[in-house]
Amino acid sequence: MQKAAGKAAGGRRHDDPFEDHCWKDIIPPDVIELYSNYRREVGVGPSPALVAIDLYELVYQGGAKPVPQVMKAYPNSCGEYAWAAIAPTKRLLAAARAAGLPVFYSTGDTRPQSQPKNVRATRRQGVHVDRELYAIRPEFKPAPDDVVITKVRASAFYGTPLAAHLTQLGVKSVIVCGESTSGCVRASVVDAYSHGFHVTLVEECCFDRSPISHKVNLFDMHHKYADVLHVDEVVAHLEAMRAAVAIRSIAGRGSNGRAGRASRSG
Numbered sequence: 588m589q590k591a592a593g594k595a596a597g598g599r600r601h602d603d604p605f606e607d608h609c610w611k612d613i614i615p616p617d618v619i620e621l622y623s624n625y626r627r628e629v630g631v632g633p634s635p636a637l638v639a640i641d642l643y644e645l646v647y648q649g650g651a652k653p654v655p656q657v658m659k660a661y662p663n664s665c666g667e668y669a670w671a672a673i674a675p676t677k678r679l680l681a682a683a684r685a686a687g688l689p690v691f692y693s694t695g696d697t698r699p700q701s702q703p704k705n706v707r708a709t710r711r712q713g714v715h716v717d718r719e720l721y722a723i724r725p726e727f728k729p730a731p732d733d734v735v736i737t738k739v740r741a742s743a744f745y746g747t748p749l750a751a752h753l754t755q756l757g758v759k760s761v762i763v764c765g766e767s768t769s770g771c772v773r774a775s776v777v778d779a780y781s782h783g784f785h786v787t788l789v790e791e792c793c794f795d796r797s798p799i800s801h802k803v804n805l806f807d808m809h810h811k812y813a814d815v816l817h818v819d820e821v822v823a824h825l826e827a828m829r830a831a832v833a834i835r836s837i838a839g840r841g842s843n844g845r846a847g848r849a850s851r852s853g
Contacts, residue, residue, distance in 0.1 A: 605629065608790055608815055610806040613799065622810045629814035631824045632760025632785030636753055637683040637690045640743055640765030640772050642676070642727045645720040654796050663720075665766055668794040668801070673726055675791040675818045676764055680727060682825040687832065689756050691749060692729055693765075693775070695721040696737035741774035750782050760785035762821060763813070764792035769800040776813050786813035789821050 605626050606619055649657030651670035658664065683690055697718035729735055736747045743749050753761070761784050765772055772793055779786045788808060795801035809815035 608805065608809065608817075610802040613802050614806055625810035629816065631762065631787050631814075631816070631821060634757055634759040635688055635762050635787070636756065636758040636760075637680065637688050637762045637764070638743060638749075638775065638779070639676070639680070639690070639692045639727065640763065640775050641693055641695075641767075642724055642765055643694050643721045644724055646766055647724055648720070658796075665794055665796050668796070668798070669766065672764075672766075672792055672794045673724075675789075677726055678822060679762075679764055679789055679792050679818055682822045682829075683762065684730065686825040686828040688762075688825070689753075689758060690730065690733040691743075691752070692723055692727075692733060692735045693738055693743035693747075693749075693771070694723060694735060696739050697721050698737075741771045742778045743771070743775040744778035744782065745774070753784065758784070760787065762787045762789060764789045766794050767800075768793045768795040769797075769804040770795075773804050773808060776808050780812040787821065788813040788815045789818050790815050791818045 603626075645663045646665045646669045648661035648664040649666060651667045654664065654666040654668070657666045680690065723729055723735070734752060736743055736749050736752075738745065738747050740746060761779050763772060763776055763779070763786060772788070776786050776788060788805065790805060793801070793805070795804070805815050
């Protein structure tokens with residue numbers, strides 16, 4: 588595992604990389620110290636796959652505007668926070684594909700036969716959603732080899748074949764992005780951890796309707812279930828993976844060439 592941050596010695600330091608995240612402005616030092624037993628080295632785990640949670644059209648409705656402005660017309664939108672995450676998420680997806688990672692998406696299951704009465708992902712009231720809005724946004728269009736998991740509950744694992752797919756592929760860790768941080772992302776992270784996967788959560792590639800909810804949930808997941816890393820750190824790790832594969836490939840071709848020449852000379 589690539590180590591992206593070290594342990595802080597003897598209490599919280601101002602330069603503690605473990606806590607160098609978006610929650611620094613709302614979590615007071617005494618609360619952070621209560622979680623000091625969770626400090627550890629963090630990074631991307633071995634044999635990773637990318638899991639993108641609910642990057643569908645629904646949460647981008649109304650454009651890159653403050654959420655209170657778009658909520659009346661588009662109550663499921665994450666407004667400006669969804670749009671701010673587009674560029675880093677595209678970068679993450681590109682790096683994952685270049686490194687050869689399996690890529691999984693989740694979205695809502697819109698089939699009428701999959702909608703038993705009163706079974707929903709959350710307890711949101713009185714909102715009718717056009718099924719077309721559960722399509723993955725074009726910026727993140729799944730590639731032919733990607734897998735799209737449909738779900739009825741919040742977690743991408745609950746009642747779906749996601750864990751079986753990952754196990755069959757030999758995946759040992761997951762890199763998670765998407766929305767909402769406090770809802771479907773959190774539920775999926777907890778389930779991934781419970782299934783025994785190492786979980787990396789990419790801070791800039793997750794979003795929520797409320798920045799407070801986003802920050803508090805990232806803080807909590809980072810200390811209990813996942814390694815929250817910055818997109819730069821994750822992309823750097825994936826680029827190193829891609830480079831290592833390329834080096835092994837070149838070395839393998841060289842070995843095969845030498846073996847062939849030796850065979851002909853013999």
